[in-house]
Amino acid sequence: MLEVNDLHVSVEGNEILKGLTLTINAGEVHAIMGPNGAGKSTLSAVIAGKEGYEVTQGSILYDGRDVLEMEIEERAQAGLLLGFQYPVEIPGVKNIYLLKAALNAQRAAQGKGEIPAPEFMKLIKEKIANMKMDASFLQRAVNEGFSGGEKKRNEILQMLVLQPRLAMLDEIDSGLDIDAMRVVSDGVNSLRSEERAILLVTHYQRLLDFVVPDFVHVLVDGRIVKSGNAELARELEANGYEGIEESVA
Amino acid sequence: MSDTLTFLETLKARDAGRGPEPTWIAARRQAGAARFEAMGFPTRRDEEWKYTNVLEIARGNFALANDATFSPAAAAALTLPLDGYRLSFVDGIFAPALSDVQGMPDGVEVVPLSQALEDNHEAVGGTLGRLTGVDFPAFSALNTAFMEEGAVVRLAAGCVVEKPIVLQFLSRVNVDKPTMCHPRILVEAGSRSEATIVEHHTGDAEATNFTNIATEMFLGRGAILTHYKLQEAPLGDFHIASIHVEQERDSRYVSHNMDLGGALVRNDLISELNGKGAEATFNGLFFGQGRQHVDNHTKVNHNAPLTFSNENYKGILDDRAHGVFNGRVYVKRDSQQIEGFQSNQNLLLSDRARVDTKPELEIYADDVKCTHGTTTGQLDEDAVFALRTRGLDEQSARGLLTLAFAGEVLEAVTLDAISERVELAVAGKLPERFNLAGLVETAAALND
Numbered sequence: 225m226l227e228v229n230d231l232h233v234s235v236e237g238n239e240i241l242k243g244l245t246l247t248i249n250a251g252e253v254h255a256i257m258g259p260n261g262a263g264k265s266t267l268s269a270v271i272a273g274k275e276g277y278e279v280t281q282g283s284i285l286y287d288g289r290d291v292l293e294m295e296i297e298e299r300a301q302a303g304l305l306l307g308f309q310y311p312v313e314i315p316g317v318k319n320i321y322l323l324k325a326a327l328n329a330q331r332a333a334q335g336k337g338e339i340p341a342p343e344f345m346k347l348i349k350e351k352i353a354n355m356k357m358d359a360s361f362l363q364r365a366v367n368e369g370f371s372g373g374e375k376k377r378n379e380i381l382q383m384l385v386l387q388p389r390l391a392m393l394d395e396i397d398s399g400l401d402i403d404a405m406r407v408v409s410d411g412v413n414s415l416r417s418e419e420r421a422i423l424l425v426t427h428y429q430r431l432l433d434f435v436v437p438d439f440v441h442v443l444v445d446g447r448i449v450k451s452g453n454a455e456l457a458r459e460l461e462a463n464g465y466e467g468i469e470e471s472v473a
Numbered sequence: 474m475s476d477t478l479t480f481l482e483t484l485k486a487r488d489a490g491r492g493p494e495p496t497w498i499a500a501r502r503q504a505g506a507a508r509f510e511a512m513g514f515p516t517r518r519d520e521e522w523k524y525t526n527v528l529e530i531a532r533g534n535f536a537l538a539n540d541a542t543f544s545p546a547a548a549a550a551l552t553l554p555l556d557g558y559r560l561s562f563v564d565g566i567f568a569p570a571l572s573d574v575q576g577m578p579d580g581v582e583v584v585p586l587s588q589a590l591e592d593n594h595e596a597v598g599g600t601l602g603r604l605t606g607v608d609f610p611a612f613s614a615l616n617t618a619f620m621e622e623g624a625v626v627r628l629a630a631g632c633v634v635e636k637p638i639v640l641q642f643l644s645r646v647n648v649d650k651p652t653m654c655h656p657r658i659l660v661e662a663g664s665r666s667e668a669t670i671v672e673h674h675t676g677d678a679e680a681t682n683f684t685n686i687a688t689e690m691f692l693g694r695g696a697i698l699t700h701y702k703l704q705e706a707p708l709g710d711f712h713i714a715s716i717h718v719e720q721e722r723d724s725r726y727v728s729h730n731m732d733l734g735g736a737l738v739r740n741d742l743i744s745e746l747n748g749k750g751a752e753a754t755f756n757g758l759f760f761g762q763g764r765q766h767v768d769n770h771t772k773v774n775h776n777a778p779l780t781f782s783n784e785n786y787k788g789i790l791d792d793r794a795h796g797v798f799n800g801r802v803y804v805k806r807d808s809q810q811i812e813g814f815q816s817n818q819n820l821l822l823s824d825r826a827r828v829d830t831k832p833e834l835e836i837y838a839d840d841v842k843c844t845h846g847t848t849t850g851q852l853d854e855d856a857v858f859a860l861r862t863r864g865l866d867e868q869s870a871r872g873l874l875t876l877a878f879a880g881e882v883l884e885a886v887t888l889d890a891i892s893e894r895v896e897l898a899v900a901g902k903l904p905e906r907f908n909l910a911g912l913v914e915t916a917a918a919l920n921d
Contacts, residue, residue, distance in 0.1 A: 272862050300864035312859040316877025316884075322863060325873060329864035365877070382863060 225250050225421050226271075226390055231282035233263075233270055240266045242446035243282070248390065248421045255424040255432055257457060258443035259465045264425045265309060267443075268392040272306035273299055286390070300326075301333035303389030307379040307396050309425075314366040319378065322366050323348060323385050330386060351384040354414065356407050372399030380411035391415055392423045397431035409434030429461035442468050476531035477513045481506060483653075484618055487537055495593050501602045505617025512611040521610065524797045524829045525739055525768045530711050535653035535683050538564035543571065543643055551675045553703070555890045557637035558583055564645050564682060565622050565654020571641070580632030581668070586623035586657055596627045601659055604689040604717035610741065613715045616655040616687035623657035623686075628666035630693070637669040637701075637888065642684065644676030644710050653683040660689070662696035662724075669699040671891070674706045674734070681709035681736075688716040692724035694748065699727045701891055705898060706734040708763065714740045722748025722777075729886055730786075732759040732767050733898045739768040746773065746780035757786035758882045760899055761794030761826070768797035775804040775811045778838075782812070787882045788819040789875060789899065790826035798830040802845070806837040815845040820852070820878050822871075852878075875899070 226248040233241040240263040248254050258264050270277045271284060273296035284291040286304060294302070314322070328338050339347075352359060355377050367375050376396055383391050393412065400408060412435045415422060424437060432440070432454060440456040441448045442465070450456065450468055460468070484506060514531040515522040541563035548561065548571050560583060561571035567585040574583050582596065589597045602620070605613040624640050640658060660670060674684065684706065692698055706712050712735040718726050732738055744753040759767040773782040788796040802813040819828040832845035852874045860870035879899045886892040 274858060295866075296858065296861040297864050297866050297870075300862050306862050308859070312855050314853075314856045314859065314874070314877065316880035317856075317860075317873055318880075321873060321876075322860070325860075325865050325869060326863035329866065329869070333864070365880075386863070 225287060227283075227285040228267070229283050229285075231267070231270070231284065232280045233266055234278045234280055235266070235276060239280070240446055241270075244443070244446065244448060246441065246448060248423060250389075250421055251418045252439065253416060253422045253424065253435065253437045254439045254441065255426060255437040255457065256441050256443050257426055257429070257460060260427070262443045263446045264427070264443055265394050268306055268394045268423065268425055271299070271304060271392060272296070297329065298333070301330050305383060305386060305388035305391050307383060307391065307393040309395040309398065311367045311375040311379055313368045315368050317366050318363055319366055320348070320362040323362075323382065326382065326386055347385065351381055354384060355381045355411055357381060373401060373404035376400060376408055377404065377411075380408050383415060384411060387415070389419065390421050390423065392425070394425045395427065396424070397426055397428065405431070405434060429457045432457045444468060477510055479534065480615065481510060481618075483535070483537060487619075494590065495598070497598060498590055502618050502620060505602070505614045505620070508614035509611055509618050512614060515611055521770065524795070525737075525766065527737070527739075529737065530683055530713070533653075533683060533711070534650060536647070536650045538566050538645075538647075538652045538654065541566040541568035541571075543568060543645060545571065547677070548643060551643065552641065553639065553671065553673055553890045553894060555637055555639055555671065555888065557639045557671065559639040559641060560585060560624050561641040561643065562622065562654075562656060563643045564647070564652045565642070565656050565684070567622060568643075571643075578632070578634060580629035580666075581634050582625070582627040583638055584625045586625055586659070587621055589625045590621060594625065596625050596661060597659065600661060600689070600691065601657070602689075604719060605687055605715065610715065612685050612713045613687050616657060616685050616715065619655035620657040620687075622654065623659070626658070626660045626668070626670065628662045628668055628696070630663035630665060632663065632666045634668040637671045639671045639673060642672070642674045642676075642686070644674070644680040644682045644684065644707050646677045646680050647682065651681045651683065653685065656684070656686045658686070658688040660698065661691045662693055662698050664693035664721075665695040666693070667697040669701070669888070671701040671703070671888070674704045674712065676707050676710070678707055679709065680707040683711040685713045686715070688714070690716070690718045690726070692718065692720045692726055694721045695723045696721075697725045699729070701729045701886070701888065702731065702740075703891055703894065704732045704734055704738065705894075708734060708736060708765070710735050712738045716740070716742045718742075718744040718753070720744060720746050720748065720751040720753065723750035724748070725752045725754075727754040728756065729891070730755070730757040730769065731891070731895050732757075732769070733895065735765065735767070737766045739770070741770045743772040744774070744782070745776055746782065747776050749777050749779040751777065752781040753783075755782070755784040755786070756882055756885045757784075758789075758879055758895065759786070759796055760789045760879070761796055762791040763794065764792070765794045767794070770799045772801045772803065773813060775802070775808050775813060777805075778807075778809045778811065780808065780811055782814070784815040785882060785885075786817045787879065788817070788828055789822065789879060790819065790828055791822040793823070793825045795826070796828040798828070798847070799833070800831075800845070801833040801835065802843055804836040804838050804841055804843070808838050809840040811838060811841040811843065813841070813843040817847040818878075819847075819849040820875065821849060822875065
């Protein structure tokens with residue numbers, strides 16, 4: 225589904241990713257872990273199309289398409305969705321507006337008409353119940369005045385409505401208490417399927433107790449230095465990143 | 474000066490055919506005419522009119538309407554879906570067939586001004602024209618010279634009117650000659666009374682008339698008055714409004730001033746806070762496209778200690794539209810413990826759109842809290858990105874954020890019929906590619 229090959233990315237002239245290679249197939253859940261500053265967030269930001277990242281070498285293919293040639297919204301419409309580490313507050317835009325606009329944009333890209341209002345409302349009511357969110361959230365401005373946990377739930381709510389083929393979740397676990405962690409993980413787990421893939425970017429192993437990955441990759445200084453299964457995450461939790469960094473050096 | 478004479482001759486012709494009436498009203502009109510004659514139309518040399526050129530009005534050749542004929546179906550389509558009491562006017566003339574003031578509670582009177590003058594109603598004799606008599610611009614004087622149509626709203630002490638009182642002004646296509654009208658609204662809110670007035674300007678899309686409305690509002694001790702002004706006049710109309718508010722102790726005046734229509738629009742909104750505890754809230758939105766020109770001048774005069782004002786105006790300007798905001802907060806000598814807040818934010822959607830914004834503070838007391846801020850900018854690019862990562866194309870993302878920018882002011886609007894109208898108008902009036910009207914309807918449906 226996603227093939228990242230020898231990716232080099234610079235921000236303001238500083239090279240952050242230095243030859244990252246990663247393949248994600250449908251049905252798989254991957255976790256990228258690593259110390260601060262390793263470039264974890266850069267990968268998902270580049271895939272989503274954030275400005276300010278310069279790809280100097282390498283490629284990203286999604287279903288054989290060159291992602292870097294796609295508009296930001298085309299990527300989303302094709303099922304590549306980024307869950308933000310710091311979701312943006314959008315004063316005045318109600319959640320309900322965003323959800324409907326996003327869903328209809330996706331449908332339009334698939335050649336479908338707008339979702340009928342009753343069907344939309346039924347869908348939304350089901351998904352907010354899944355995320356244990358109050359219906360009043362729909363009328364509130366996107367993320368404005370939300371707590372950290374509420375923002376993250378809101379990101380997952382958008383995923384549940386839009387059903388991405390590849391969900392990239394950037395530190396979705398940060399700032400979550402244990403109850404919110406359960407709700408968010410349940411939401412993420414409900415996305416798991418044979419047709420879909422998930423990429424988790426995280427600093428801590430804690431999330432991976434709830435969303436057990438098929439593959440864990442350790443990112444150090446812009447490269448994947450070690451890959452393994454969920455067991456690798458537990459080793460990292462026990463021994464820290466130092467051991468890995470030393471073994472690489 | 475010849476421009477002024479054209480208007481005065483129209484006035485003279487009208488008054489020639491007038492039947493007997495109380496002498497005081499004739500005297501007030503004459504004073505208005507004299508004052509208008511002396512002042513003439515403002516020019517851009519006047520500081521207050523620096524950015525707004527009224528030459529097109531001054532050189533215009535406007536007739537006075539003779540009747541209030543308007544297709545009932547067309548009027549119904551333009552009428553706000555509000556459960557309230559309504560007086561309607563067509564090109565300024567009272568239209569009984571389109572009005573409905575049945576079932577008003579005791580203690581409130583809503584009367585057409587023409588009727589009140591004919592009856593020599595006690596509500597008008599003392600107060601009418603008191604706030605527009607001196608020191609006001611030429612348009613107020615011109616209105617005074619012509620005043621015979623409009624509305625009188627009078628609330629007895631302690632009277633609370635739950636349903637809104639709607640004053641609807643319809644502008645009509647006139648084949649021979651465009652018309653002008655000079656409606657006068659007089660509101661007297663007795664002590665501790667409470668009401669909502671909705672002033673709604675709308676009409677035939679192709680109309681090209683001139684409306685010069687003057688409003689006087691008196692708030693007695695502890696009175697609460699909410700005043701919505703929804704101006705969605707035809708895009709060829711000229712619209713000048715002078716609103717003068719006088720507030721006694723502990724009264725509260727809330728203005729929601731929404732400008733969507735008109736070719737040339739100017740609002741002067743002035744509140745005099747004359748008693749301790751008086752409070753004025755000015756909430757405004759102006760939306761301009763094409764070559765629309767929208768000018769809002771506001772003033773709050775803190776004439777007494779412990780008075781409060783809070784102002785938030787937002788402008789959205791597209792194409793070659795030109796917006797003007799001038800907000801003045803004046804604190805009289807030794808009026809202590811004042812709070813005055815003012816904000817004007819503007820969003821420019823096109824390189825050729827323009828806004829001139831000028832906040833002014835004039836303070837002659839030392840124990841005051843006054844702030845003002847003004848920003849003019851484009852949309853938040855981080856938010857544009859966030860929306861695009863959810864699949865919205867760039868133009869829709871910008872459209873949605875534009876709606877959101879307006880939304881902040883709309884949140885203060887508690888009458889859904891009005892906020893939805895403005896919301897739809899702003900979303901629908903943006904360029905076609907920004908049209909997100911379907912979203913607005915969905916949100917409304919979800920509330921049901």
